Amino acid sequence: MPDRAFIDSTCIKVHRCAGGEKGALAHGIGVNKGGRNTELHALCDEKGRALVLMLTPGNVHDCKVAEARLTALLPAAQLVADKGYDSKTLREWPEDRGTEPVIPPRSNRKVQYAYDKAIYRERNVIKRMFCRLKDWRRVATRFDLIITNFTAAIALAAAVIWWLQ
Numbered sequence: 001m002p003d004r005a006f007i008d009s010t011c012i013k014v015h016r017c018a019g020g021e022k023g024a025l026a027h028g029i030g031v032n033k034g035g036r037n038t039e040l041h042a043l044c045d046e047k048g049r050a051l052v053l054m055l056t057p058g059n060v061h062d063c064k065v066a067e068a069r070l071t072a073l074l075p076a077a078q079l080v081a082d083k084g085y086d087s088k089t090l091r092e093w094p095e096d097r098g099t100e101p102v103i104p105p106r107s108n109r110k111v112q113y114a115y116d117k118a119i120y121r122e123r124n125v126i127k128r129m130f131c132r133l134k135d136w137r138r139v140a141t142r143f144d145l146i147i148t149n150f151t152a153a154i155a156l157a158a159a160v161i162w163w164l165q
Contacts, residue, residue: 004119005051005076005099006126007069007085009041009062010134014142028147030057038142040130040154043069046122048129049165050158055151063087075099080123132161 014029014036028038037058043051052069062084070079075097081090086106091113094101102119105112134140136157144150 003076004046004078004080004122005043005070005073006046006123007041007043007066007079007081008123008126008130009039010130011037011058012040012134012139012142013037014058018142018145027145028055028057028150030059032059034058038147038150040133041065041069042126042129043073044126044129046125047165048125048132049162050129050133053151053154053158055147055154063090066090067093070094070097078102078119080119082123129161133157 011034013034016036018027018029029036030039031037039056039058039060041054041056041062045051052072054065054069056065066081066085067090070093075094076099078100079094080102083104083106086103086109091101091103102115103113104115104120133154136153138144138153139157142150144153
């Protein structure tokens with residue numbers, strides 16, 4: 001059981017020739033104000049090693065796939081996330097599994113939950129993991145037509161990064 005698990009997501013731009021003609025949603029491509037992109041959702045440990053990786057279309061909210069990532073992992077002592085993951089269900093679900101959520105409350109929340117700011121500052125671990133993944137050109141911009149090929153490229157990059165650490 002890891003001491004801390006960090007959860008976050010990042011956008012990956014999709015090249016104009018990627019995704020094929022039909023079924024862009026089936027290929028994991030979403031459209032938002034930044035254009036066509038794919039969202040990489042990740043869960044990592046305190047050393048910045050990717051534990052769970054998941055791809056969705058770019059217009060899918062983080063909370064919708066957070067529980068799927070958390071079920072793939074043994075409960076950690078603490079779950080560190082940003083304000084995008086601040087929801088009632090996402091706070092209660094880890095607590096039921098024995099995990100303390102370290103999630104700052106949104107400013108418009110009626111009940112302002114307390115959280116450990118010193119632990120929250122360590123959230124840069126997952127941001128650095130995304131930067132190491134995006135050092136790989138094939139991960140930084142998606143050129144693959146099929147999502148399984150792109151998932152394999154990300155898994156390969158994550159395995160090499162894990163091995164080098």
